[in-house]
Amino acid sequence: MAVQGTARNSMHCTDQWQALAGEWVEVRLGGHLYRTGVVDDVMPDASGLWIARDGLLPRKFIDAASGFEVWTSLYPRSGSDGF
Known part of the structure; x- marks a missing residue:
């Protein structure tokens, strides 16, 4: 499934929320x-x-203290993804 040109399986959870302004994300709870x-x-x-x-x-508003996770493709993981 493509989401904004990004394969869903390329998304990952991040705690680097400061850099996400303007980015498409999934919020999970x-x-x-x-x-x-x-x-x-x-x-x-x-x-x-x-x-x-x-x-x-x-x-x-998504509050980090409430247990929300933010998933993005902005910062690809290193290692198994070939980066």
Whole structure:
């Protein structure tokens, strides 16, 4: 399945939220997909980020302390992916 030109299996969880502004991400909670979208803004200390409004879905704050995981293809993993 392609997502914004990126194979879903190339995505990985990251804690580097500060660099995600403008990037398309998947947000997961408890191992389940919670929301997808473009990161609108990020807290300077990476304690949270905002997913931009998308159609009827409102802008949403994602709080790192609440257990959310953010998955991106921005920083490919080294090793098994050939990088």
